Amino acid sequence: AGSVVEEPPLHVVHVAVEMAPICKVGGLGDVVTSLGRAVQDQGHQVEVILPRYDFFQASPLLGGTSYETEFDYGGTKVFVTTCMVEGLRCFFIEPRNGMFSGAVYQGNNDAGRFDFFSRAALEFLLRSGRQPDILHCHDWSTADVAKAYWTEYQSYGLWKPNVVFTIHNMDFGATKLGEAAHHSQRFTTVSPSYAFEIGGHPAIAPNAGKLWGVRNGIDIDIWDPETDIFLPRGYTPDTVVEGKAAAREELRKRVNLNGWGDKPMVGVVSRLTKQKGTHLIAHSVFRTIDRGGQFVLLGSAPDPKIQGEFDALKNSYGGQDAAFCFAYDEPLSHLIYAACDIILVPSMFEPCGLTQLIAMRYGAIPVVRQTGGLKDTVFDVDNDKSRAAWELEGSTDWVADNVDATNGFSFEGTDDGALDYALNRALDAYYNDRAWFHSLQKRVMLQDWSWNKPAHDYIELYYAALKS
Numbered sequence: 001a002g003s004v005v006e007e008p009p010l011h012v013v014h015v016a017v018e019m020a021p022i023c024k025v026g027g028l029g030d031v032v033t034s035l036g037r038a039v040q041d042q043g044h045q046v047e048v049i050l051p052r053y054d055f056f057q058a059s060p061l062l063g064g065t066s067y068e069t070e071f072d073y074g075g076t077k078v079f080v081t082t083c084m085v086e087g088l089r090c091f092f093i094e095p096r097n098g099m100f101s102g103a104v105y106q107g108n109n110d111a112g113r114f115d116f117f118s119r120a121a122l123e124f125l126l127r128s129g130r131q132p133d134i135l136h137c138h139d140w141s142t143a144d145v146a147k148a149y150w151t152e153y154q155s156y157g158l159w160k161p162n163v164v165f166t167i168h169n170m171d172f173g174a175t176k177l178g179e180a181a182h183h184s185q186r187f188t189t190v191s192p193s194y195a196f197e198i199g200g201h202p203a204i205a206p207n208a209g210k211l212w213g214v215r216n217g218i219d220i221d222i223w224d225p226e227t228d229i230f231l232p233r234g235y236t237p238d239t240v241v242e243g244k245a246a247a248r249e250e251l252r253k254r255v256n257l258n259g260w261g262d263k264p265m266v267g268v269v270s271r272l273t274k275q276k277g278t279h280l281i282a283h284s285v286f287r288t289i290d291r292g293g294q295f296v297l298l299g300s301a302p303d304p305k306i307q308g309e310f311d312a313l314k315n316s317y318g319g320q321d322a323a324f325c326f327a328y329d330e331p332l333s334h335l336i337y338a339a340c341d342i343i344l345v346p347s348m349f350e351p352c353g354l355t356q357l358i359a360m361r362y363g364a365i366p367v368v369r370q371t372g373g374l375k376d377t378v379f380d381v382d383n384d385k386s387r388a389a390w391e392l393e394g395s396t397d398w399v400a401d402n403v404d405a406t407n408g409f410s411f412e413g414t415d416d417g418a419l420d421y422a423l424n425r426a427l428d429a430y431y432n433d434r435a436w437f438h439s440l441q442k443r444v445m446l447q448d449w450s451w452n453k454p455a456h457d458y459i460e461l462y463y464a465a466l467k468s
């Protein structure tokens with residue numbers, strides 16, 4: 001890596017349809033912002049091109065938006081405005097044809113809307129004379145940038161960029177993902193294990209040699225229990241017990257849980273889709289209450305059938321020991337991470353997963369299904385000691401008696417019994433050895449899940465893309 005530092009700084013332009021906090025739907029939105037910031041912090045120039053959604057009008061963060069340019073494209077007038085968001089220069093593409101008047105994702109015509117946006121973003125770069133080193137596009141929604149750039153723009157004046165493409169979820173738009181993989185100089189997915197899992201997919205396999213797995217980080221300024229304005233009191237690894245007790249009291253009031261008793265708090269913060277293991281989430285409500293704990297869920301289901309199942313669950317279990325919040329609520333999510341002793345992530349597949357990383361930053365012990373990025377970041381206290389020492393501490397001492405970097409509980413199967421294996425051990429630890437449980441909370445808070453290391457990996461990848 002020593003030679004990398006000598007290279008000239010890069011100009012990186014992200015083209016994406018999500019960005020936290022102004023238009024975030026899931027982890028993709030978080031990555032654009034926090035990866036962008038981390039790379040910029042290393043001395044590179046980073047810009048982001050996004051659609052200009054009508055709901056931006058209501059955003060207090062975008063009050064300083066100003067006019068950049070306009071041009072005719074695709075039978076309509078396209079306006080470009082600009083604003084700083086979280087320290088990043090953003091450009092908003094606004095076609096005057098109503099394409100971005102509603103939610104980020106709308107179903108039916110999304111491919112048409114986002115293909116138009118991807119090309120309009122290239123058109124903006126061409127017309128404004130920008131020549132970034134790297135165009136970084138994300139998922140099926142801006143996959144078209146890679147192909148359109150090489151087939152329609154590279155030989156017509158926008159000559160300089162190379163393309164990097166990141167797959168945040170292989171489950172949507174495989175054909176488009178494959179095309180972008182083909183037209184990228186390097187492409188990535190968001191964890192090494194997920195890279196291994198998707199490497200054999202027919203859309204990926206022909207280009208698997210260009211695929212890197214770089215795990216996501218979290219923005220440790222946004223997720224900081226010491227300074228978090230959504231908590232009743234800040235806390236550090238040394239004050240985790242007091243800080244979490246205060247947060248628990250506040251949460252119990254906020255969501256109407258029984259306010260007394262020394263009960264472990266188990267939480268889920270998630271989109272409620274099959275991917276997230278909704279059947280196991282449902283079972284965990286039963287198991288948590290059965291074991292004398294309290295349960296809190298924050299999430300909502302895009303699919304009415306799944307929402308119906310959770311409504312029924314709320315009817316059966318909701319009350320003094322289980323709270324169900326069917327909403328998207330960023331401030332409440334902070335309070336839940338802080339208040340919970342255990343955060344559950346029982347995904348059927350998980351490209352990286354951010355919830356378990358945020359949980360650890362807040363001293364909540366992750367209980368996860370061992371898949372994708374969950375496998376790369378959560379190391380079972382009983383089963384993964386040498387793997388954790390190797391991955392997190394760089395220890396080659398496979399006995400690793402003196403290094404314990406394990407940080408959670410995991411399971412492999414997909415049935416209730418598999419989940420119970422991990423959840424019961426976590427609850428046993430809470431009940432039977434509180435001092436050890438607290439020391440585990442402190443340990444996970446001290447682990448580094450920031451973007452520091454992954455940002456270096458991306459920068460290395462960007463330089464590799466330039467040389468390919």
Ligand code: ADP
Nearest residue numbers: 026027270271298299327328329333353354355
């Ligand atoms: P995915 O991108 O598949 O949804 P990730 O774990 O990568 O899953 O990212 C989820 C992010 O969204 C986390 O930051 C999590 O805290 C947040 N999140 C999920 N559901 C909600 C919700 N209902 N309210 C607030 N934040 C949520």
